[in-house]
Amino acid sequence: MEFTADTLVSRAAQELVPRADGLIQDVVRHLRREVPELWEDPELARMTAQSVADHVIGGLRGLENGVGPDEIELPPADIDRAIRLTRLGKPVNTLLRALRLGNFLLVDRVIEEMPRLTADAGLVAAAARRLIALGTEYVDLSSERGVLLYKEEADRRAQWRLSTVNEAGRRIGTTLDIVRTTQELAELATERFADRATVDLLEAALRGEDAPAEGTPVLRRTARSPAADGTPGAAVSAEEPHTHPPGSPPDLALATGQPSRHQADPSGPAEDAHSWLVVPLRARGTTLGVAQFFRDRIPDPFDDEDLLLAQEIAARAALAVDNARRYTHARATALALQRSLLPRSTPEHSAVEIACRYLPAGAGVGVGGDWYDVIPLSGARVALVVGDVVGHGVQAAATMGRLRTAVRTLADIDLPPDELLTRLDDVVLRLSTDLTGDDPDSDADGGVGATCLYAVYDPVSGRCTLARAGHVLPTLANRDGAVHVLDLPPGPPLGLGGLPFETAEIDLPEGSLLALYTDGLVESRDQDVEKGLARLHEALARPADSLEAVCDTVVRALLPDRPDDDAALLLARPRPMDALQVATWDLEAAPEAVSRARADVSRQLRTWGLEELDFTAELVVSELVTNAIRYGRPPIRLRLIHDRTLLCEVSDDSNTTPHLRRARVFDEGGRGLLLVAQLADHWGTRHARHGKTVWAELTLTGGLSALTFD
Numbered sequence: 001m002e003f004t005a006d007t008l009v010s011r012a013a014q015e016l017v018p019r020a021d022g023l024i025q026d027v028v029r030h031l032r033r034e035v036p037e038l039w040e041d042p043e044l045a046r047m048t049a050q051s052v053a054d055h056v057i058g059g060l061r062g063l064e065n066g067v068g069p070d071e072i073e074l075p076p077a078d079i080d081r082a083i084r085l086t087r088l089g090k091p092v093n094t095l096l097r098a099l100r101l102g103n104f105l106l107v108d109r110v111i112e113e114m115p116r117l118t119a120d121a122g123l124v125a126a127a128a129r130r131l132i133a134l135g136t137e138y139v140d141l142s143s144e145r146g147v148l149l150y151k152e153e154a155d156r157r158a159q160w161r162l163s164t165v166n167e168a169g170r171r172i173g174t175t176l177d178i179v180r181t182t183q184e185l186a187e188l189a190t191e192r193f194a195d196r197a198t199v200d201l202l203e204a205a206l207r208g209e210d211a212p213a214e215g216t217p218v219l220r221r222t223a224r225s226p227a228a229d230g231t232p233g234a235a236v237s238a239e240e241p242h243t244h245p246p247g248s249p250p251d252l253a254l255a256t257g258q259p260s261r262h263q264a265d266p267s268g269p270a271e272d273a274h275s276w277l278v279v280p281l282r283a284r285g286t287t288l289g290v291a292q293f294f295r296d297r298i299p300d301p302f303d304d305e306d307l308l309l310a311q312e313i314a315a316r317a318a319l320a321v322d323n324a325r326r327y328t329h330a331r332a333t334a335l336a337l338q339r340s341l342l343p344r345s346t347p348e349h350s351a352v353e354i355a356c357r358y359l360p361a362g363a364g365v366g367v368g369g370d371w372y373d374v375i376p377l378s379g380a381r382v383a384l385v386v387g388d389v390v391g392h393g394v395q396a397a398a399t400m401g402r403l404r405t406a407v408r409t410l411a412d413i414d415l416p417p418d419e420l421l422t423r424l425d426d427v428v429l430r431l432s433t434d435l436t437g438d439d440p441d442s443d444a445d446g447g448v449g450a451t452c453l454y455a456v457y458d459p460v461s462g463r464c465t466l467a468r469a470g471h472v473l474p475t476l477a478n479r480d481g482a483v484h485v486l487d488l489p490p491g492p493p494l495g496l497g498g499l500p501f502e503t504a505e506i507d508l509p510e511g512s513l514l515a516l517y518t519d520g521l522v523e524s525r526d527q528d529v530e531k532g533l534a535r536l537h538e539a540l541a542r543p544a545d546s547l548e549a550v551c552d553t554v555v556r557a558l559l560p561d562r563p564d565d566d567a568a569l570l571l572a573r574p575r576p577m578d579a580l581q582v583a584t585w586d587l588e589a590a591p592e593a594v595s596r597a598r599a600d601v602s603r604q605l606r607t608w609g610l611e612e613l614d615f616t617a618e619l620v621v622s623e624l625v626t627n628a629i630r631y632g633r634p635p636i637r638l639r640l641i642h643d644r645t646l647l648c649e650v651s652d653d654s655n656t657t658p659h660l661r662r663a664r665v666f667d668e669g670g671r672g673l674l675l676v677a678q679l680a681d682h683w684g685t686r687h688a689r690h691g692k693t694v695w696a697e698l699t700l701t702g703g704l705s706a707l708t709f710d
Contacts, residue, residue: 003117003118003120003123003127004123005123005126005127005129005130006127006130008114008117008118008123008124008127009063009110009114009127009130009131010063010064010065011117012063012110012111012113012114012117012127013059013060013063013064013110014064015113015116015117016060016109016110016113017060017061017064020056020057020060023056023106023109024049024052024053024056024057026105027052027056027102027105027106028049028052028053030101030105031048031052031098031101031102034098034101035048035094035097035098035101037094038094038095038098048095048098051095051098051099052098052099052102055099055102055103056102056106059103059106060106063110063131107131107132110131111124111128111131114127114128157305161305161308161309161312164188164192164193164309164313165309165312165313165316167188167192168185168188168312168313168316168317169316171184171187171188172184172185172188172313172316172317172320173316173317173319173320173321173323173324175324176323176324176327176328177324178201178205178206178222178321178324178325178328179222179223181317181320181321181324182199182201182222182223182289182291182317182321183199183222183223184317185197185199185223185291185313185314185317186198186199186223186224186225186291187225188313189225189291189293189310189313190225193293193298193306193309193310194225194277194293194294194295194298195225195273195294195295195296195297195298196224196225196273196293196294196295196296197223197224197225197291197292197293197294198221198223198224198225198291198292199221199222199223199224199281199289199290199291199292199317200219200220200221200222200242200244200250200289200290200291201219201220201222201281201288201289201321202217202218202219202254202287202288202289203218203219203220203241205288205289205321205325206220206222206325207328207329216243216246217243217254218241218242218243219241219242219243219244219289219290220240220241220242221242222289244290249262249278249292250278250290250292252278253278253279253280253290254280254287254289254290256280257280257282257287258280259277259278259279259280259307259310259311259314260277260278261275261276261277261302261303261304261306261307262275262276262277262278263275263301264276273294273295273296274295274296274301275294275295275301275302276292276293276294276295276302277292277293277302277306277307277310278290278291278292279291279292279293279307279310279311279314280314281314281317281318281321282315282318283315283318283319283321283322284319284322286322288318288321288322288325289318289321291310291314291317293310330393330394333394334392334393334394334396334397335360335397337394337397337398337401339358342358342371342372342404343356343372343373343374346374347374347376349374349376349382350380350459350575350577350643350644351380351381351382351457351458351459351574351575351577352374352382352384352457352459352572352573352574352575353547353572353573353575354374354547354570354571354572355546355547355548355550355551355570355571356372356374356551356568356569356570356571357551357554357555357567357568357569358370358371358372358566358567358568358569359520359555359559359566359567359568360566361392361520361565361566369387369388369389369390369391369392369396369397369399369400369450369566370386370387370388370389370400370518370520370566370567370568371385371386371387371388371389371400371403371404371568372385372386372387372516372568372569372570373385373404373407373408374570374572375407375408375411377411377414377456377686378414378647378649378682378684378686378693378695378697379458379460379641379647379649379686379693379695380458380459380460380577380641380643380647381456381457381458381459382456382457382459383411383454383455383456383457384454384455384456384457384514384516384570384572385404385407385452385453385454385455385516385570386452386453386471386516386517386518386568386570387400387403387404387407387450387451387452387453387471387518388450388451388452388471388518388519388520388566388568389403389448389449389450390448390449390450391449392566399431399448399450402427402431403424403427403428403450403452403494406423406424406427407420407424407452407454410423410424412684413684413686414684414685414686414687415687416456416465416467416503416688416689417454417455417456417465417466417467417501417503418467418500418501418502418503420454420467421452421454421467421468421469421491421494421501422500422501424452424469424494425469425492425494425495425496425497425499425501426497428448428449428450428494428495429495429497431448432448432495448494448495449493449494449495450469450493450494450495451468451469451470451471451472451493451494451518452468452469452470452471452494453466453467453468453469453471453472453474453516454466454467454468455467455474455514455516457508457514457572457574459574459575459576459577460577460582460641462507462508462509462510462574462576463505463506463507463508464505464506464507464508464514464574465503465504465505466486466488466503466504466505466506467488467489467491467501467502467503467504468488468489468490468491468501469491469492469493469494469501470491470492470493470494471491471518472517472518472519472522472529473485473486473487473488474486474488474514474515474516474517475514475515475517475533475536475537475540476506476508476512476513476514476515477512477513477515477537477540477541478509478511478512479509479510479511479512481541482541483537483540483541484537485533486504486506487504488504489501489502489503489504508574508576509574509576510574510575510576511573512573512574513540513547513550513571513572513573514571514572514573514574515536515540515554515569515570515571516569516570516571516572517536517567517568517569517570518566518567518568518569519565520565520566520567520568521536521554521558521559521567521568521569522535522536522558523565524565527558532558535557535558536554536557536558538557539553539554539556539557539558540554547571547573550571551569551571554569554571555569577641577643581641581642581643582639582640582641582642583600583604583639583640584637584638584639584640585597585600585637585638585639586635586636586637587625587628587629587636587637587638588634588636589628589629589632589633589634589636590629591626591629593625593629593636594622594625594626594629597621597622597625597638598618598621598622600638601614601617601618601621601638601640601648602614602618604640605617605646608642610642610646610700613646613698613700616679616698617640617646617648617698619675619679620648620675620676620679620680620696620698621638621648621650623673623675623676624638624648624650624676624694624696625638625650627650627658627673627694628650628651628652628694631654631656631658632652632653632654632656632691632692633652633653633654633691634652634653635652635653636650636651636652637650637651637652638650639651644700645681645697645698645699645700646697646698646699646700647695647696647697647698648680648695648696648697648698649693649694649695650693650694650695651688651691651692651693651694652691652692653690653691654691654692655687655691655692656692657685657687657692658673658685658694676696679696679698680696680697680698681697681698681699682696682697683695683696683697
């Protein structure tokens with residue numbers, strides 16, 4: 001057979017193909033001595049031997065078929081092994097050095113084979129030179145390509161890590177819910193680089209508090225991936241507190257704030273996970289918990305790059321958890337303040353049956369300034385109030401408390417609804433000034449804004465007087481099931497100043513239902529006002545066993561989930577007073593009218609069966625009528641109301657307000673109102689458009705009270 005240098009090399013390579021396995025073993029044995037660091041553990045040895053085998057076989061095939069070195073490329077499997085070896089702490093040039101040595105050993109074997117094929121020493125020498133040149137060029141080109149491919153792979157991994165971090169910023173912390181945030185961390189980790197994940201948070205962090213400085217940290221499992229049942233601590237329930245063993249990786253991470261990477265000990269408790277990461281969750285210098293990431297199906301163990309990636313996404317998650325923790329604390333504070341400023345219970349009142357609800361906004365919105373109130377007034381009347389302060393948080397709750405106190409104070413002096421709102425508007429203006437001051441750069445931009453609806457129901461006349469300041473209109477449900485929105489005069493929101501408020505009077509028949517509420521009840525992101533009002537009307541028209549049941553029906557119909565905004569609801573069913581419970585007399589402005597008034601009162605008390613109040617009531621009425629005759633102007637009217645108490649009222653056309661004063665020893669007057677104040681449980685004065693009414697309230701359980709004078 002006629003040989004050339006190239007054909008001799010090809011034939012020699014062909015002769016070695018059947019003995020490739022032995023050749024590979026010889027090369028591996030040599031490399032174990034020359035590059036021992038690639039055989040330090042079984043996984044390294046397996047991957048290195050496979051790479052050497054691929055290179056030897058690939059080299060033989062190339063020499064056999066006469067493939068030029070510029071046509072030879074490293075197999076993708078070799079590049080993947082190089083990357084995996086590098087993740088195990090071995091640089092790629094160490095592997096390329098081993099492959100270069102393996103190729104030179106292959107060249108030596110081919111040269112040894114050539115003299116067996118021909119006796120031409122010159123041809124063998126030429127083929128050997130040609131083979132050495134080819135082998136050197138092949139090794140150089142393959143090494144160069146390997147480095148380039150490794151750099152490309154490194155760049156790809158860097159981009160992948162950057163995309164993972166960016167995705168973490170987008171997916172983690174989408175809400176201000178702490179548990180949801182930790183679950184988002186676990187889900188992202190298991191999708192990107194781990195098989196399983198768990199997140200434990202300190203109990204203090206879940207309560208929105210700082211972690212205790214001493215003692216074993218108590219945690220709760222707030223998140224774990226769906227496949228985390230086989231991980232260490234998987235038996236831990238989310239409902240029960242737990243601690244990590246002292247000196248364990250999670251315990252050390254919580255104590256030191258440092259992450260760690262671990263390989264499984266087959267005899268240990270985590271033998272199903274061959275590698276795991278322990279990363280503390282720290283934000284703003286505070287440790288909030290610990291996250292653990294496990295691998296059992298992904299063959300590669302975690303490396304330093306994985307640990308760095310886990311730290312980056314854990315840091316983002318920790319910041320989101322801390323934000324949620326701070327929000328939880330602020331929201332709990334605002335909600336506690338809000339609830340402390342709202343009525344703890346609505347008072348029993350004979351004029352109306354009351355049911356009410358307050359629903360704070362859902363997480364992520366914050367507690368607002370919605371409120372309601374029920375205020376007993378003189379003359380068996382009752383005031384019904386709902387209001388809404390603009391904004392959320394502690395400031396809104398505190399402002400709500402101020403306005404509710406102001407409304408109660410103004411209601412105590414029996415101001416008509418329109419005048420009360422005018423005074424309340426002044427209060428809001430002063431609050432805005434206090435918040436903003438004269439500083440044009442004040443943070444409290446816009447000051448205080450609020451709306452309010454104030455209604456006064458009189459069970460004697462059966463009429464209700466209402467006025468509103470920018471508030472949503474109330475709804476009235478009649479006994480026959482018809483429901484409609486009341487048409488009230490418009491009024492500006494509180495805090496604008498200088499604009500008038502108007503009142504409207506309506507009849508509230510027995511069996512009707514008046515609904516006062518804030519806009520959070522009927523309006524939300526996915527429900528406009530018209531749709532909300534339609535649902536409200538439908539709920540109010542449904543039959544129910546009690547007013548509390550009506551409240552529950554309304555809440556279920558309009559707010560099946562946590563509302564987008566605070567919502568307050570106040571339902572009032574009027575109880576008109578029977579005409580037999582009221583007695584009225586018109587009196588002359590003459591001294592003899594006092595005795596006739598006493599006699600009329602005595603007869604009426606006997607009719608009502610209240611003889612034990614005869615002396616006290618006569619004495620109180622005598623003093624009130626005397627003052628009206630002496631200091632007031634006609635017409636003068638006396639009215640008794642038999643309610644849960646006995647109400648004595650004397651009206652006249654004068655606007656002069658009576659005041660208590662201390663009479664001196666020789667003064668002939670000045671003791672009448674002092675006597676009334678001693679005998680009555682409550683007394684006071686209310687003004688109307690014309691004139692005034694002085695009233696006194698007596699309990700039905702006894703007669704003359706003990707009198708005490710200094």
